[in-house]
Amino acid sequence: MRLVTGKKWESFADENAILFPEYRKNRDELIGFVNSLTGDETVVTASLELIDLIASRFRRGEENILIYSNTGKSLTLKEVYELRKYLDFDVRGGFSGERARASVLFVEGKTDAKFFKAVFKKLFEFREGRGAPYQFRFIERVFERDNFDLLERDGVYLAVIPSEGNSGVIRNLGNFLRAMEVFDFSVERLGVAIDIDESREAALESIAGKISGFEHEKTPSGYLVGKTEVVPLIIGLPFEDEMIEWKKPTVEDLMLHLIAREGLLEKIRPGLEALEESLGRKLKPKEVMYLALSAYGHWGNLEGFYELFVMRSRFRNLKAVLREAGLMEGLRYLAFMV
Template identity: 75%
Template sequence: MRVVTGKDYEKFVEEGAIPFPECGKNREELVEFVKNLRGDETIVTSSLELLELIASAFKNGEENVLVYSESGKQLTLKEVYELRKYLDFDVRGGFPKERARTTVLFVEGKTDSKFFKGVFKKLFEFRESRSPPGNLRFIEKVFERDNFDLLKREDGVHLAIIPSEGNSGVIRNLGNFLRAMDVFGFNVDRIGVAVDIDEDEKNAIASIEGTLSGFGYEKSDYVYLVGETEVVPLFIGLPFRDELIDWKKPTVEELMLHLLAKEGLLERVRPGLRALNENLGRKLKPKDVMYLALSAYGHWGNLEGFYELFVMRSRFKNLKAILREAGLMAGLERLAFWEGKGGTFRAGQV
């Protein structure tokens, strides 16, 4: 199966492709059309709905591809399926050539997203924005859903923070995003990948380098260079020990636990922690602590909102101290186009 999109599609029609007339077709008609495909056709279309249906039906097999006629390059339909599902990416191409200093940061989940959103607002003077530059226009609809976060600083730097459904999702989105940049001819300056190191930091490094291996990357002291784009890893791993808390693996929650302790909130809720510990008959999970802290702090929103709010209201020096100890400051400054001096960036040890 080949699906052709982009404005230079005429040559494919001359070769016998099927130009699909999207106008006036409802979803049932599109579904029926896809059901009747054999899998050896070439379809020309500008319908996102039809592209999604075809990608879902033919996502298996390297021979099933989307061809972007303006560049002559192609994505597998599996990549198209994942770009649509996880990034709401406009796989029809045709993005504005406007260029702005832009960073995309892939994180594991929504709480991670709000934590880093608070960090960039607190430390690097970013503010929320609803106007993506041309090189982020492909996911403009996503920002309207309050699912992803788009930030901008007065000097024109843009930052998109995108939750990615776990470590594997971060790595998947990194690979698909780099492929899409190559096929559709757009660029961002920096891509951040925030991953938990779990038990072994070497595995986290290997997963990133394995994904980048298909793009001919170069490695400097603490970033990877793919074409003109820097890929900046942020490895999360700062153990937290407490007699009442059952800490098992590195996550953004551990950074929050350190911040709660430095800000004095952990001691304020300790009587509640002891009572809950006795009642449950076990050590508390970090998320148990977060909900107690949320209540004690007087925040009646969700956990994601609490992460952002607490980071924003924390002491500047406490937040920076934790991020430095975690080896994250230099990488964050790089992603933010910040000229300040950060702490040791753990990726430099690769």
């Protein structure tokens, strides 16, 4: 299967090509069309709906590709499927507008995203972005749905993008690098924030393994892939407390360290002791988070609490936690403060 999109599609319009089959068809008719395909066709289309349907059906097999006719480069339909599903990437291309200094930070989940969003606002004076630069036009609609966070400071832009766990971060890293290659755009810096699952070395190896599929070179901060520098941010700062069951480092540990430095942990300790006795076991970090949230007087969700607490914390405490975690320099670099 070959899907062709972009402005220069005419060169693919031979007698065997199916040209713009979406014309005057509703969704049911498009589904019927896709079900009739054998996988040997060339389909020229400008419809994201049709692209989604075909990518979903033909995402297996390296021979099934989408060709962006403007550059003549291609993605596998598996990559297209994942770009659409996880990043809502507009794989029709055609992006335009002014380029700006821009960074992307991939994080594991939405609570992680709110934590790092608040860090960039608190320490580096970023604010909510009001308009996406050229490099982010492909996912501008997602920002409007509040799935991602777009920040801006003096013409410098930063997108904080949640994924689905460590594997999701690595998957999005690879797909994003491929998309930049095919659609001929770039961001200057791309942060990859993942937890230490087994070891710091294993976390770094997972990033290096994905980078190995691209031409790259090592830099002091990470890896240079084309015009983009990939910056690993490995999260690993164990939190030790006799009442808290600790298994592996996560952003929750950073929050626990910050809560302790801000004095909130001691204020809720009587509640922690009562809950521990009631449950008959040590407490999970998330359970501590919910008690802290309640004691803090925040009646929203954990995402909102993370952002609010970081924003209201003392500069010296937040910087101390990030320095101890080994994250401060990488964050400064993504913020173009280095």
